[in-house]
Amino acid sequence: MSPLLDIEGLSIHAGGKALLSNVSFSILPGERLGLIGESGSGKSLTALAAIGLLADGLRPSGSILLDGKQVIGARDRDLVPLRGAVAAVVFQEPLTALDPLMKIGRQVGEAVRRRARRDGGATDATSVMSEVLDLLDQVALPQPQRIAESWPHEISGGQRQRAAIAMALACKPKLLIADEPTTALDVTTQAEILKLLGQLVRERNMALLFISHDLPVVAGAVDRVVVLRHGRIVEHGPVASVFRQPIHEYTQSLVAAARAFDNALEIAP
Amino acid sequence: MTDMDLVNAVSEGRPRRSWTFTIGAVIVGLHLLVGLSTLFWTPYDPSAMSGGRLEVPSFEHLAGTDRLGRDLFTLIMIGSRIALTVGIGAVIIGGLIGITIGLIAAFASKTLDDMLAAGLDILIAFPTLLLAMLIVASSEGASLGTAIIAIGIANSAIVARLTRILAKRVLAMDYITASRISGTTWLGVVIIHILPNIWPTLLVNLALQFGLAVIAEASLSYLGLGAPPPNASWGRLLQEAQGTVYSAPFGAIAPGIALVSLVIGINLLADGLRDIADPTRRRRS
Ligand SMILES: Nc1ncnc2c1ncn2[C@@H]1O[C@H](COP(=O)(O)OP(=O)(O)OP(=O)(O)O)[C@@H](O)[C@H]1O
Ligand SMILES: [Mg+2]
Numbered sequence: 001m002s003p004l005l006d007i008e009g010l011s012i013h014a015g016g017k018a019l020l021s022n023v024s025f026s027i028l029p030g031e032r033l034g035l036i037g038e039s040g041s042g043k044s045l046t047a048l049a050a051i052g053l054l055a056d057g058l059r060p061s062g063s064i065l066l067d068g069k070q071v072i073g074a075r076d077r078d079l080v081p082l083r084g085a086v087a088a089v090v091f092q093e094p095l096t097a098l099d100p101l102m103k104i105g106r107q108v109g110e111a112v113r114r115r116a117r118r119d120g121g122a123t124d125a126t127s128v129m130s131e132v133l134d135l136l137d138q139v140a141l142p143q144p145q146r147i148a149e150s151w152p153h154e155i156s157g158g159q160r161q162r163a164a165i166a167m168a169l170a171c172k173p174k175l176l177i178a179d180e181p182t183t184a185l186d187v188t189t190q191a192e193i194l195k196l197l198g199q200l201v202r203e204r205n206m207a208l209l210f211i212s213h214d215l216p217v218v219a220g221a222v223d224r225v226v227v228l229r230h231g232r233i234v235e236h237g238p239v240a241s242v243f244r245q246p247i248h249e250y251t252q253s254l255v256a257a258a259r260a261f262d263n264a265l266e267i268a269p
Numbered sequence: 270m271t272d273m274d275l276v277n278a279v280s281e282g283r284p285r286r287s288w289t290f291t292i293g294a295v296i297v298g299l300h301l302l303v304g305l306s307t308l309f310w311t312p313y314d315p316s317a318m319s320g321g322r323l324e325v326p327s328f329e330h331l332a333g334t335d336r337l338g339r340d341l342f343t344l345i346m347i348g349s350r351i352a353l354t355v356g357i358g359a360v361i362i363g364g365l366i367g368i369t370i371g372l373i374a375a376f377a378s379k380t381l382d383d384m385l386a387a388g389l390d391i392l393i394a395f396p397t398l399l400l401a402m403l404i405v406a407s408s409e410g411a412s413l414g415t416a417i418i419a420i421g422i423a424n425s426a427i428v429a430r431l432t433r434i435l436a437k438r439v440l441a442m443d444y445i446t447a448s449r450i451s452g453t454t455w456l457g458v459v460i461i462h463i464l465p466n467i468w469p470t471l472l473v474n475l476a477l478q479f480g481l482a483v484i485a486e487a488s489l490s491y492l493g494l495g496a497p498p499p500n501a502s503w504g505r506l507l508q509e510a511q512g513t514v515y516s517a518p519f520g521a522i523a524p525g526i527a528l529v530s531l532v533i534g535i536n537l538l539a540d541g542l543r544d545i546a547d548p549t550r551r552r553r554s
């Protein structure tokens with residue numbers, strides 16, 4: 001089985017400064033990989049580079065194969081059809097993940113219509129709308145009809161994040177990239193969204209690139225982890241072994257911090 | 270009742286049209302009506318001596334007469350048509366050029382963007398009127414057309430700079446990236462996300478440009494660089510009334526009132542339109 005995403009020796013430079021150095025990992029179809037690291041370690045950059053959407057002035061080098069096609073140096077025109085068919089992203093901040101001037105239904109509908117055009121499906125208003133309602137239902141949004149007719153500012157943060165997930169699902173991606181999708185949410189909502197993501201990924205046999213700075217959050221959601229620090233990979237392996245025997249001192253400190261937090265919770269009445 | 274229900278209850282109420290919108294619409298509508306009607310009918314022949322010279326307002330001549338005994342009210346009505354033509358024409362030209370350049374700059378590579386931004390700053394440093402005068406002076410004599418084009422070009426720099434900034438702000442949003450990832454082209458991004466998001470702010474600015482265009486045309490005409498006779502621009506009426514402003518002040522006051530009322534009307538209308546165009550403002554208004 002050839003990997004969906006194969007990153008080999010990826011470095012990213014901005015004005016002579018290396019933001020990412022020699023990063024390599026791959027994700028097989030249906031596999032779930034966690035990308036952990038502190039703020040500024042280069043997690044989001046890695047994800048954006050993977051789909052060829054780095055900002056101007058950031059120069060990538062190395063090799064990124066997305067579904068077998070080279071992303072580095074590719075023209076944007078050639079990447080447009082590739083992106084939609086292979087990958088979709090759910091972002092950290094639910095408020096900026098949705099267009100404030102578009103009702104939820106239309107917004108998810110745009111994604112549905114693009115997918116339908118790509119696959120030659122029906123693009124008439126009725127079938128698009130029924131798929132939108134279906135998607136909103138799948139991400140466990142209550143009263144899909146009402147949500148579809150709401151503006152983004154009229155629903156809660158957790159609901160917005162579910163709507164963003166519905167948009168990502170509308171693309172029927174083979175790889176779902178979740179860039180800290182729960183960081184901006186409260187603990188309860190966070191757990192619900194994680195459960196939803198896990199369930200959707202399993203049901204649809206999607207691959208998952210899960211980005212987070214929170215070790216325990218990642219642990220429950222993925223099979224393998226890559227630990228990033230200052231733009232370099234410091235640890236890479238199956239989630240269980242990395243947790244049991246972290247090799248790098250940075251990972252050790254992360255695990256220790258997570259343990260201390262757990263213990264504190266247990267002691268607390 | 271949860272918080273969400275509360276938010277929905279408030280926002281589901283129909284957007285309350287602000288009083289600014291209503292007053293603006295009435296004033297602009299009146300000018301539009303008067304301006305259009307002059308295509309078919311005017312109280313008097315605008316170039317005929319229909320009364321004595323410099324008459325004060327009366328029932329026959331609602332705004333009095335000018336030095337040549339022409340009916341001022343008729344001339345001011347025609348002035349409405351010219352002002353609206355210039356305003357609409359200049360906003361269309363300035364808007365099309367400005368929005369296009371602004372969007373190109375927002376999407377361009379850093380070098381091209383810097384060059385465009387610097388060029389716009391230089392253009393903006395020139396007063397609109399001076400720029401328009403240069404363009405009129407370098408073209409084949411003054412006409413309504415050159416005035417419109419000159420004012421439109423002068424306005425486009427400001428529209429371009431605003432469009433660039435607004436578009437860049439929208440481009441930095443995650444939903445743009447998400448949309449790009451799901452396979453939307455640049456043009457798609459512009460049409461689906463950028464234009465709707467920058468439109469409310471842009472609309473207000475275009476209205477401002479409309480008002481400035483009306484003033485700029487009046488100024489050009491005042492200087493003799495606007496539409497030549499028999500086009501009775503308000504600016505030319507003001508200029509002609511200048512010599513007799515102490516003996517017959519109404520000749521200057523009447524076109525002045527017409528000019529100011531149209532500019533204020535347009536601005537009020539734009540303010541109201543912004544509240545209607547932007548759903549996130551409706552809740553508060
Ligand atoms: N457009 C850019 N130009 C220059 N430097 C950038 C740019 N984008 C990001 N960086 C830098 O690259 C580094 C990595 O950024 P990145 O967004 O990948 O961090 P992150 O690991 O996702 O952090 P967080 O957890 O806070 O999201 C940071 O030091 C950041 O300042
Ligand atoms: Mg990040």
